[in-house]
Amino acid sequence: MKRLQYDRYGGPEVMRLAEFEPPRPGPDEVLVRVRAAASNALDWKMRNGEMKLMTGRSFPRAMGHDFAGVVEAVGAGVTRLKAGDAVLGRARFRQAGAFAEMVTAPEKAVVLKPVDLSYEQAAALPTVGVTAYQATAEIRPGQAVFVNGYLGGVGRAAAQFAQARGASVAGSCRNPAADEAHEIGVEPVVGFGFDPAALAERFDLVLDTPGMLTFAAARTLLKPGGTIVDIVPNPAKMIRSALPGPFRAMMGRPVTADLEEVARTLRLPIARTVPLTEVIPALTELEREQRPKSGKLVIAMAGS
Numbered sequence: 001m002k003r004l005q006y007d008r009y010g011g012p013e014v015m016r017l018a019e020f021e022p023p024r025p026g027p028d029e030v031l032v033r034v035r036a037a038a039s040n041a042l043d044w045k046m047r048n049g050e051m052k053l054m055t056g057r058s059f060p061r062a063m064g065h066d067f068a069g070v071v072e073a074v075g076a077g078v079t080r081l082k083a084g085d086a087v088l089g090r091a092r093f094r095q096a097g098a099f100a101e102m103v104t105a106p107e108k109a110v111v112l113k114p115v116d117l118s119y120e121q122a123a124a125l126p127t128v129g130v131t132a133y134q135a136t137a138e139i140r141p142g143q144a145v146f147v148n149g150y151l152g153g154v155g156r157a158a159a160q161f162a163q164a165r166g167a168s169v170a171g172s173c174r175n176p177a178a179d180e181a182h183e184i185g186v187e188p189v190v191g192f193g194f195d196p197a198a199l200a201e202r203f204d205l206v207l208d209t210p211g212m213l214t215f216a217a218a219r220t221l222l223k224p225g226g227t228i229v230d231i232v233p234n235p236a237k238m239i240r241s242a243l244p245g246p247f248r249a250m251m252g253r254p255v256t257a258d259l260e261e262v263a264r265t266l267r268l269p270i271a272r273t274v275p276l277t278e279v280i281p282a283l284t285e286l287e288r289e290q291r292p293k294s295g296k297l298v299i300a301m302a303g304s
């Protein structure tokens with residue numbers, strides 16, 4: 001079996017395809033033959049060592065979290081899934097390993113794949129979908145949401161969920177003049193360098209997907225009683241989040257019902273699909289490029 005892994009923290013040059021022996025699934029785990037996997041910013045943040053306080057110093061480390069495939073085997077305590085089921089899911093945060101021909105994941109982070117979704121479409125959903133679903137959970141019909149970076153993975157998902165919950169959605173993207181910026185019903189659309197004063201006190205929720213708004217800018221956008229959700233936590237943001245006030249730093253949690261809802265309702269564009277043999281140049285290019293992304297990078301396994 002092949003997988004993408006690295007032997008030390010570092011840039012794209014540390015990635016390599018290697019043979020590995022898939023582990024037997026633990027009692028609460030499923031072993032999945034991967035048909036497609038999808039990349040997230042988390043993949044290279046972990047590989048760069050940005051999270052080494054949490055990820056530790058044991059190597060080699062496998063890459064990739066989001067996958068879709070077919071259950072090969074289940075642990076003794078697994079009741080909801082069985083061998084042969086078509087599924088989508090997310091590998092454990094520290095363990096990763098979705099950019100591989102086989103991956104293990106906890107049962108609670110794996111759900112049945114709807115028949116109308118291809119494996120590629122399904123693999124694109126778990127991380128960004130569940131995060132966006134949970135970030136928009138408190139939205140009520142008639143409310144107004146500002147999504148900073150709404151053409152990214154979490155941003156597109158959050159715009160869809162907020163609209164489905166009956167909210168109006170405004171947001172920022174790199175190029176507000178592009179046709180794509182106006183195709184998903186986000187209005188008004190502003191550039192990254194927008195003046196918050198022009199949109200003062202208009203929003204019940206400000207969702208900062210790249211975590212780049214200053215607190216003052218985000219607070220300017222908020223209606224009284226509104227909430228700021230930032231999904232790129234750091235120690236200072238965690239402290240602010242624990243204090244009374246509108247600011248919340250958030251991490252997506254593996255909740256089975258949320259992933260089921262994501263699989264049922266969310267659809268995201270795929271920008272590019274590559275085979276596992278081309279994953280290293282494709283990830284390297286994606287990581288280094290600073291241009292608008294038109295969707296997810298998906299890795300399709302041989303035979304899928």
Ligand SMILES: NC(=O)c1ccc[n+]([C@@H]2O[C@H](COP(=O)([O-])OP(=O)(O)OC[C@H]3O[C@@H](n4cnc5c(N)ncnc54)[C@H](OP(=O)(O)O)[C@@H]3O)[C@@H](O)[C@H]2O)c1
Pocket residue numbers: 040041042045127128131148149150151152153154155172173174192209210211212231232233250251252253290291292293
């Ligand atoms: N807390 C959690 O549980 C959780 C879950 C998922 C992701 N995340 C984190 O959330 C972040 C976004 O994830 P993602 O998957 O949505 O990434 P993504 O697909 O790369 O999207 C990021 C978006 O932010 C935009 N952006 C870049 N610079 C910006 C700026 N100065 N102002 C406003 N927007 C800007 C990007 O635009 P361009 O494409 O034009 O560059 C892109 O649309 C990542 O840091 C990721 O690690 C956290």
